[in-house]
Amino acid sequence: MNLELEIGFSSRAETAGFAFRQWRRRVGQRLLRMAAAVAEAVVPERVKNRERMFAELSRDYAGLIAGICLSFARSEEDFQDLRQDTFLNIWNGLAAFRRDSSLSTWIYRVTLNTCVSSQRKKTRREEVQMDELYATLYEDSPTEEIERYKLMYRLIGMLSPLDKSIVLMWIDGKSYEEIRSVTGLSRDSVASRLKRAKGKLADFYNKVKND
Amino acid sequence: MEIEYLKENWESSNAALERGSQSRKNIDPRQKTTLQRLASRYRRMAIVSAVSLxxxxxxxxxxSEENPDTPLFYPLxxxxxxxxxxGMDYWLCRGIQSIDCATMSVETVLKKVYFYRKRHIQFIFILMPIALLIVYLMLAMFNFEKYxxxxxxxxxxxxxxxxxxxLFDFMRDYKQVLN
Structure with missing residues (x-):
C-alpha cells in the first residue's frame, strides 16, 4: 500500500513514523493477549476457585454470619466492623481451608474467633443505637418478631464470650463434637458449660420477663 | 422453655437477615482486620522507638557543650x-500476628488476645518508672523551675x-471473659 497516496503524508519521515506506531500497536496487542493466556494458564485455577468459593460463602452464610456478629456487637459500628473483619478473615483463610471439617463449622470458627478477639464494654448510647440497628436489619419483619429477636440477643448477650459461642452453636443444632472442635474445650467442659449457661439463661429470661 | 425460644428465633432471625439487604454489603478485600491494624500499630511504635534512639x-x-557536667547517665x-x-512493641506485634482466626480454636484465640493485652499493660508498668525518671532528669536539666x-x-x-x-476495666473484662 502506498501510504503517501492513501493518507496524504507530506514526507517519508511522517510515513515511517505512522507505520512504526501501527506496528507498535499490533505488537503491544499481541503481547497483551499472550500475557493474558499465560496468566489464564498458570495462576487462576486456584484463584478462580477461591473467588468462586468466597462468593458462594458470602451468599449462603451471610445471614448466619450477621446473626453471630449481632450477638457480639455493642453498636452498629461494632456490627459493621465485625462483619467486615469476618469476611476478610474468611477470604484470607480460604487458601488454608483443608476441608477437615464441614464448611458451616469452619464459618462458625472464623466468625466466633473474629468476634471474641474484638470484645469491649457497651455504653448506654450504644444500647439505643442497637435498637435502630435491629430496625434496619429486620426491615421486612413485623414489629412483634423484631421484639422477639431483640429479647433473644439480649439473653445471649448476657453470657460470657465462650459460653455464648457454645450456646450459639448448640441452638443451631451443632453436635457436641463440632462444638468441641471449634471451641477447643473437652467434651465434658462443653457439656458442663452448656448446662451452666442454660441455668443462667433461665434466670435471665425470668428476670427480663418480670421486668 | 427459654432454650426452645432461642432455637426457634435463631433460625427465623438468620432467615430474615439473609433476606435483608444489609447482609449483602460489598466487602473490600484490600482492607485490614482489627487485629492486623493492631499489629501494624505495634510495628509502627517499635519503629518510632528504634528511630528515636x-x-x-x-x-x-x-x-554537654553548654554544660560539661551533664552526666552520661541521662542519655543512657x-x-x-x-x-x-x-523490643516490647515488636514482641507484641509478632504475638498479635500469630493469632489465626481461621485455624485456631475459640478458647486459644481468647486466651492469646487477653494474654497480649495483659502483657501490654504490664509493659506499661515497666516503662512507667523509667519514663518518670526521664522526666525527673529533664526537670533537673531545667534546674527544677516552677512552671x-x-x-x-x-x-x-x-x-x-x-x-x-x-487497668481496672481490663481486669474486670479479663475475669468475665475467661470465667
Missing part, C-alpha cells in the same frame, strides 16, 4: 527506655487517672 546521643553532646536512661519500648514542675505534676496526675481506669 538516633537523636539521644546528639542531644547529649549538644547539652533514655536509650534504655527506647530500646525496651521498641516545669507544675507541668510535670499535671501530666502525672492525668496519666495516672487514665492508666488506672484502663
Amino acid at each position: 538516633c537523636w539521644v546521643m546528639p542531644l547529649y553532646f549538644r547539652l 536512661v533514655m536509650v534504655a527506655f527506647f530500646l525496651i519500648a521498641a 516545669a514542675l507544675l507541668g510535670a505534676a499535671c501530666g502525672f496526675m492525668v496519666g495516672l487517672a487514665f492508666g488506672l481506669k484502663i
